[in-house]
Amino acid sequence: MHTIALADIQKQVALLQIAERFFDSVTLFALFETGVFKILSSGPKTLQEIQENIGGDEESLRATLDAAVALDVLSKQNNRYAASESTLDCLGREDSPAYLGEWVALLHALASPLFQLGDAIRTGSTPGALFEDMSGDNIPAKRMTTAMDAYARSRGIEVAERLDFSQTRRLLDLGCGPGTYSIAIVQQHPHVKATLLDFPGPIAEARRLAAARKMEDRLEFVAADAMSYTPAEPFDAVLVSNTLHMIGPAGSLELLKRCYQMLTPGGRLIVQAQYLNDDRVSPRWPTLLSLIQRVATPHGRNHTIGETKEWMEQAGFQNVKYVRFSVWNVCSCLIGERPVHS
Numbered sequence: 001m002h003t004i005a006l007a008d009i010q011k012q013v014a015l016l017q018i019a020e021r022f023f024d025s026v027t028l029f030a031l032f033e034t035g036v037f038k039i040l041s042s043g044p045k046t047l048q049e050i051q052e053n054i055g056g057d058e059e060s061l062r063a064t065l066d067a068a069v070a071l072d073v074l075s076k077q078n079n080r081y082a083a084s085e086s087t088l089d090c091l092g093r094e095d096s097p098a099y100l101g102e103w104v105a106l107l108h109a110l111a112s113p114l115f116q117l118g119d120a121i122r123t124g125s126t127p128g129a130l131f132e133d134m135s136g137d138n139i140p141a142k143r144m145t146t147a148m149d150a151y152a153r154s155r156g157i158e159v160a161e162r163l164d165f166s167q168t169r170r171l172l173d174l175g176c177g178p179g180t181y182s183i184a185i186v187q188q189h190p191h192v193k194a195t196l197l198d199f200p201g202p203i204a205e206a207r208r209l210a211a212a213r214k215m216e217d218r219l220e221f222v223a224a225d226a227m228s229y230t231p232a233e234p235f236d237a238v239l240v241s242n243t244l245h246m247i248g249p250a251g252s253l254e255l256l257k258r259c260y261q262m263l264t265p266g267g268r269l270i271v272q273a274q275y276l277n278d279d280r281v282s283p284r285w286p287t288l289l290s291l292i293q294r295v296a297t298p299h300g301r302n303h304t305i306g307e308t309k310e311w312m313e314q315a316g317f318q319n320v321k322y323v324r325f326s327v328w329n330v331c332s333c334l335i336g337e338r339p340v341h342s
């Protein structure tokens with residue numbers, strides 16, 4: 001047997017740094033799921049103090065806490081475990097504006113199907129049809145919808161601030177999920193009447209969130225499949241936000257054609273998305289969003305700015321323009337018009 005050369009060990013170490021990255025996620029998910037961050041939000045605690053609060057198996061808890069320290073998720077001093085203030089704002093304090101717990105819970109639910117990505121490649125299967133049952137007020141629908149709200153409320157308000165809604169009276173938020181964007185638009189532009197449309201599960205959650213924010217009376221809710229919905233009256237603007245990636249290219253073109261029919265001549269379609277650049281390998285998050293769709297939806301995948309513009313033009317929209325938001329916002333918009341004489 002040959003001894004392994006230092007250069008080969010260095011190659012292995014570099015490779016293992018990639019292969020072992022999932023340990024970061026699993027410790028973070030376990031600490032969040034068991035409520036450890038909430039407990040640490042009042043200050044550093046010993047193993048016994050944490051265990052008294054959450055119960056369960058002491059050795060598994062100790063192993064997770066110690067690994068979390070080794071991975072820099074937690075720190076340990078004088079036998080007490082602690083989390084940084086920024087981690088606690090994101091995962092321990094529900095009233096913090098930075099709180100992201102619902103989004104991390106969705107990522108946790110996605111981890112198991114993502115570990116079966118190889119199956120999706122080999123067989124074209126959908127290992128975790130997490131988004132499939134949106135027909136009722138159930139756990140997957142609530143988990144997804146509250147996660148969208150966590151994402152949108154922290155960085156999504158720009159759509160209301162940066163786009164011009166001065167000519168918009170009737171807005172349809174198609175595939176509204178939690179309705180966070182519509183709430184922001186209606187708050188900033190009180191003359192806008194927004195109709196929120198989604199399947200029954202997300203609509204039930206959207207109603208609850210709107211009621212909690214005392215906005216229920218300012219919004220109309222429609223539980224329906226957008227592919228078969230015909231409005232009684234056309235809209236001045238339709239917002240399709242972060243929805244096309246769930247339904248894939250053929251579904252997207254069909255949906256955009258339906259949007260065209262739902263608009264008044266001269267009306268606007270706003271397609272907000274976490275767009276891939278036309279090179280398809282950047283930015284980082286949109287490429288990962290595509291992986292999520294491949295394991296959790298039958299036809300979904302993320303889409304580029306260029307191909308979305310083409311779909312909009314094929315559906316009949318004109319003057320399609322691209323609007324970027326701040327550098328920290330992964331979302332951006334394409335806006336097209338239904339021609340006035342159409």
Ligand SMILES: C[S@@+](CC[C@H](N)C(=O)[O-])C[C@H]1O[C@@H](n2cnc3c(N)ncnc32)[C@H](O)[C@@H]1O
Binds near residue numbers: 202241246
């Ligand atoms: C990823 S969520 C985005 C939610 C919200 N628009 C946002 O940007 O935060 C996509 C939403 O589109 C909805 N959706 C997908 N296909 C739909 C259809 N055919 N009819 C109605 N809603 C649909 C899903 O149920 C889901 O709530």
